[in-house]
Amino acid sequence: MLELSAVCLRFGAKQVLHNISFSLQKGEFVGIIGPNGAGKSSLLRLIQGALSAHSGHILLKQREIGRFTTAELARTLAVVSQTSAPLFALTVEQVATMGLLPHKNWFELNSSYDTAQVALALKKTGLSHKSSDAVDTLSGGEMQRLYIARALVQQPSLLLLDEPTNHLDVQYQHQILQLVKALDIPLLACLHDLNLAAMYCDKLLLLNNGEQVAFGTPAEVLQPQLLQQVFGLPCQIALHPLINKLQVTFIPASTGLAAEQAAC
Amino acid sequence: MLKRHYSLAMSVALLMLLFSLLLSLTIGSASLTLADIVRVLFGREGVSPLAETIVWQIRLPRLVCAVLVGAGLAVSGAVLQNASRNPLADPYLFGLMAGAGLGATLVSVVLPPQLISLALGAFAGALFAVALVFAVCAGQRWRKVEITLLAGVAVSFMLSAISSFILYFAEPFAANRVIFWLMGSLSRTDWHSVMLLAPVVVVVLLLALALRRQLDALLLSDESARTLGVNTLRLRLVLLLATALLTACIVSQCGGIAFVGLMIPHIVRHFFGVTSARLLLGCAVVGALFMIWVDNLARTLLPQQEIPLGVITSLVGSVFFLLIMRRQRL
Numbered sequence: 339m340l341e342l343s344a345v346c347l348r349f350g351a352k353q354v355l356h357n358i359s360f361s362l363q364k365g366e367f368v369g370i371i372g373p374n375g376a377g378k379s380s381l382l383r384l385i386q387g388a389l390s391a392h393s394g395h396i397l398l399k400q401r402e403i404g405r406f407t408t409a410e411l412a413r414t415l416a417v418v419s420q421t422s423a424p425l426f427a428l429t430v431e432q433v434a435t436m437g438l439l440p441h442k443n444w445f446e447l448n449s450s451y452d453t454a455q456v457a458l459a460l461k462k463t464g465l466s467h468k469s470s471d472a473v474d475t476l477s478g479g480e481m482q483r484l485y486i487a488r489a490l491v492q493q494p495s496l497l498l499l500d501e502p503t504n505h506l507d508v509q510y511q512h513q514i515l516q517l518v519k520a521l522d523i524p525l526l527a528c529l530h531d532l533n534l535a536a537m538y539c540d541k542l543l544l545l546n547n548g549e550q551v552a553f554g555t556p557a558e559v560l561q562p563q564l565l566q567q568v569f570g571l572p573c574q575i576a577l578h579p580l581i582n583k584l585q586v587t588f589i590p591a592s593t594g595l596a597a598e599q600a601a602c
Numbered sequence: 603m604l605k606r607h608y609s610l611a612m613s614v615a616l617l618m619l620l621f622s623l624l625l626s627l628t629i630g631s632a633s634l635t636l637a638d639i640v641r642v643l644f645g646r647e648g649v650s651p652l653a654e655t656i657v658w659q660i661r662l663p664r665l666v667c668a669v670l671v672g673a674g675l676a677v678s679g680a681v682l683q684n685a686s687r688n689p690l691a692d693p694y695l696f697g698l699m700a701g702a703g704l705g706a707t708l709v710s711v712v713l714p715p716q717l718i719s720l721a722l723g724a725f726a727g728a729l730f731a732v733a734l735v736f737a738v739c740a741g742q743r744w745r746k747v748e749i750t751l752l753a754g755v756a757v758s759f760m761l762s763a764i765s766s767f768i769l770y771f772a773e774p775f776a777a778n779r780v781i782f783w784l785m786g787s788l789s790r791t792d793w794h795s796v797m798l799l800a801p802v803v804v805v806v807l808l809l810a811l812a813l814r815r816q817l818d819a820l821l822l823s824d825e826s827a828r829t830l831g832v833n834t835l836r837l838r839l840v841l842l843l844a845t846a847l848l849t850a851c852i853v854s855q856c857g858g859i860a861f862v863g864l865m866i867p868h869i870v871r872h873f874f875g876v877t878s879a880r881l882l883l884g885c886a887v888v889g890a891l892f893m894i895w896v897d898n899l900a901r902t903l904l905p906q907q908e909i910p911l912g913v914i915t916s917l918v919g920s921v922f923f924l925l926i927m928r929r930q931r932l
Contacts, residue, residue: 386829412831419829424821425687426876436819440831444812492830 339364339496339524340385345394347377347384353548354380358394360543360553362496367518367525369539371532371559373569376545378528382500385526387411399495412440416489418482419500427472433484434459434469437491459490463517479510486518499527503534536560536584544568560584608880611873615887622894623669627661629898659792665894667791670799671852672862672893674806676885678845679863680870681810684817684878685841686747692864693849695751696842697758699784700765701731702853706780707765711772720783721790725854731757732846747824747838785910786859788897795855806848807886813837814878821876859893860912861919866892868923892919 340362347355355377362368370378383389385396387403396403398414406414416437424433434456438448460466463483468476476484482502489497499518503511511531515538518525529535535542535556542559544551546568552559565573571588578585627639634642634653641649642657678693686695694700705727709718718726738753769777810817816837819827824834852859866889867881874884893911896918900909 388825388828407831408828408833409831412829417829419825422823425684425689426821426871428818428821428876432818432877433822436815436822436830439815439819442815 339366339399340526341395341397342385343395343397345381345384345396346392347380347389347548348392355384355545355548356550358543358545358550360541360550362524362526362541364524365522366540367527367538368541368543369535370526370528370543370545371530371535372545372551375547376568377548378545379500380548381545382417382498382526382528386415386417386498409440412492414494415496415498416492416494417498417500418485418489418502420504423474423481427474429469430460430465430471430473430476430484431456431469433473434465434487434491437488437493440492455493456487456491459487462490462521463487477510479506479513482506482510482514483517486514486521490521494523497521497523497525499525501528501530503529503531532560532565532586536586537581556584560586607873608875612884612887615884615891619887619891619894622891623665626665626668626894626898627657629902630656630661632656663793663796664788664791664897666796667788667799667855668893668897669890670796670803671788671856671859672866672889672891672896673886674799674803674848674852674889675859675863676866676870676889676892677803677807677810677882678849680867680878680881680885681806681817681841681845682863683867684820684881685838686751687820688747688751689868690864691751692861693845693852694758694858694860694863696735696754696846697731697761698728698846698849698853699858700758700761701734702728702850702858703780703784704761704765705730706783707768707772710776710780711768720779721854724783724857725850727761728850728853729846731761732843732850736843750838750842782910783857784912786857786912786915787900787908787910788856789908791855799851799855802848802851806844807882809844810841810882811879813841814882817841817878856911858912859915861915862889862892865919865923 342361343359345355345358346353358381360368370381372378380389384391385398385403387406387408390404398406403411435448435452437459438452438456457466457469460469463486465480465483465487468480473481473484497518502514502518506514511534515534518527519538527539529539539556541554542556543553544559544564551568552561552564560575562573562575565575565586569588571590573586573588575584575586577583624636624639628634628636632652634656638649638653639657640646642654675693679691682691682693682695683689702724705723705725706720708727709720709723734757735750735753738757739750769780816827816832819830819832820834820837827834867885870881870884870888874880896911896914899914899918900911903909
């Protein structure tokens with residue numbers, strides 16, 4: 339589905355990403371993790387065609403990403419990012435309908451199939467009852483679900499999510515990730531919360547200063563030494579007894595446990 | 603905005619437009635009844651040649667121009683507000699009015715008389731202002747819409763200052779001519795004006811309707827629009843150029859008519875909806891309707907004298923706008 343090999347990105351003389359190589363198969367959820375400034379969002383912008391790689395190859399459905407037209411790319415991959423409220427009070431349905439844009443010609447009207455697609459997307463994201471509401475009346479979680487609905491209307495082969503759980507409370511964080519996981523679309527997401535990443539992602543890509551530190555299953559990537567090297571804090575990693583997923587606990591120096599943990 | 607609300611609003615507006623068109627043809631110093639107008643328009647017998655001339659050569663071209671000017675300014679305003687993501691944008695955004703003013707000033711005051719018409723001078727001046735803004739913003743600067751807006755404000759002030767400087771030293775009659783012209787009037791319009799304005803208004807409206815989905819996508823953010831396959835840079839350039847050309851044509855024919863392009867889109871959004879297709883069609887109808895009645899008022903409020911259109915649009919428009927805002931409907 340998506341394959342990156344030896345991808346480098348530069349902003350002028352500054353190397354932002356260096357030698358990134360990984361692949362995402364059908365049905366997988368890959369999480370990109372790393373500290374602030376690691377290059378997570380830049381990598382996502384590279385894949386969505388907003389930036390051009392300095393070297394290396396990005397293949398989407400076995401085709402070089404640079405060979406896609408903007409409309410073709412929008413039909414193939416959808417992006418859910420942090421988005422501000424619209425300038426004027428659009429309704430939920432109107433925003434979701436925007437997902438039809440890449441599939442429509444200049445004077446083409448919406449068909450009954452299109453209307454059904456929008457209704458289905460709103461149903462899947464639990465927003466059917468709010469379809470006539472103004473977007474500025476939605477909560478943060480509902481807003482994020484709306485952008486997922488719009489992405490679904492695009493009928494993409496790959497969904498990119500840029501910090502989808504930012505500024506959301508715990509309930510919404512899980513709700514959003516459960517929702518996208520159940521969509522049956524390959525997913526690539528930047529995530530700050532390592533425990534959420536461990537819980538929902540099939541594979542993780544760990545970045546630091548634009549370098550690829552590790553790529554693999556959560557068990558392969560979430561290693562105490564690697565995380566301490568990247569985040570600068572000792573940590574403990576354990577399998578949670580109830581959910582059977584790895585959970586990371588960082589130990590700040592002020593607790594006095596850090597030295598003890600480092601010695602272990 | 604539900605679909606039935608839109609249909610109702612559009613039906614009412616279209617009926618009002620039709621009624622206004624017919625009624626406006628009866629308004630004027632020569633007394634003509636609605637029956638006379640219908641007879642003239644449909645070529646029935648029993649109509650005086652004078653009535654035919656008044657309707658076909660004076661009132662009808664002026665009325666059609668009012669429709670085109672109102673629709674054109676309102677559609678341009680709506681397009682620019684969406685494309686620049688700025689609710690205060692209006693068709694004179696890029697110093698168009700100041701450029702037209704400078705062109706008119708140069709033609710009236712500096713150049714030899716009768717060398718170039720006032721309309722052509724204003725048209726050239728308006729295009730010069732737009733070209734100046736575009737030159738300043740060429741290249742990477744287009745990526746930031748705020749820079750384009752600021753460049754428009756700066757160019758506007760610069761050209762206005764040059765006009766004021768020239769007018770300060772000008773002969774009072776020539777200066778008055780420019781100042782009154784800038785306040786806007788449809789009194790000089792004829793079928794030639796219609797021939798110039800009609801194709802430009804129709805093409806810009808069709809272009810904007812064709813790009814309605816892209817315009818909607820811009821309402822969220824540039825980033826968001828790009829992920830939907832919109833080339834935001836190209837879209838803005840095309841729309842800004844098209845609306846600038848339309849506004850320059852309008853300014854050249856009837857001077858400056860303020861507030862229509864700013865106010866009508868906001869009123870239409872409330873009654874017709876905010877998505878671009880409804881907004882654009884609503885603006886075309888309501889803008890035309892508004893301009894017809896502004897021109898009727900301009901012709902009839904004072905005996906033997908016309909009030910400049912810009913004065914009425916600003917006065918009526920701002921009062922109406924403030925009343926709606928007070929009722930918190932906008």
